[in-house]
Amino acid sequence: MNSLGELQREWLQRRAFQAAPEEACGFLLADGKFVEIRNSHPYPYKAFCMSELDLNSKIKNPNDIKAIWHTHPSGSLEPSGADMDFMFSSGVNWSYIIATKSDIRIWAPNSFTPQDDSFWKAFSQ
Numbered sequence: 001m002n003s004l005g006e007l008q009r010e011w012l013q014r015r016a017f018q019a020a021p022e023e024a025c026g027f028l029l030a031d032g033k034f035v036e037i038r039n040s041h042p043y044p045y046k047a048f049c050m051s052e053l054d055l056n057s058k059i060k061n062p063n064d065i066k067a068i069w070h071t072h073p074s075g076s077l078e079p080s081g082a083d084m085d086f087m088f089s090s091g092v093n094w095s096y097i098i099a100t101k102s103d104i105r106i107w108a109p110n111s112f113t114p115q116d117d118s119f120w121k122a123f124s125q
Contacts (some may be wrong), residue, residue, distance in 0.1 A: 002091060004104065004106070005032070009104055011034060012034070012099035013075050013100070013101060013102070015071060016072070016073070016099045016101045017101045019047045019073070020071070020073040020101065021073045022039060022044040023044055023045070023047065023048040023072065025069065025070035026069055027065045027067065027094075028053055028066050028067040028068075028095075029064045029065060030065075035058050037052045037059075047080070048070045066094065066095065067097050067106070069096075069098075069099060070083075070098065070102050071099045072098055074100075075099070076098075076100060077098050077100060077105040079107060081100070083096070090107075090109075093110055094109070095107065095108060095109075096108070096109055
């Protein structure tokens with residue numbers, strides 16, 4: 001997935017504006033519709049965690065998922081450390097959409113290379 005339609009972009013940017021200062025999150029389905037999942041993270045202004053209850057009630061077929069999306073109230077389009085961890089550990093290859101009030105960026109998890117941190121671990125022992 002390389003691009004979004006104008007209405008999809010407007011919807012995501014509006015959600016970023018409405019949800020601020022908290023993060024909103026959900027999925028883009030293969031039919032082009034957005035599904036919002038309640039953010040159940042204890043600090044929703046810093047991160048997101050999708051509500052398991054919402055996931056089970058709103059996503060009937062995981063094969064319909066085309067992308068995961070969430071907002072960054074800070075305005076950064078770069079994935080956070082937690083975002084990177086999720087992209088590497090999720091085991092799925094969905095596109096990863098980060099939306100702010102002013103822009104949207106689509107990330108492809110397979111475009112990142114996991115970093116070898118063995119050098120830094122040597123100092124923490």
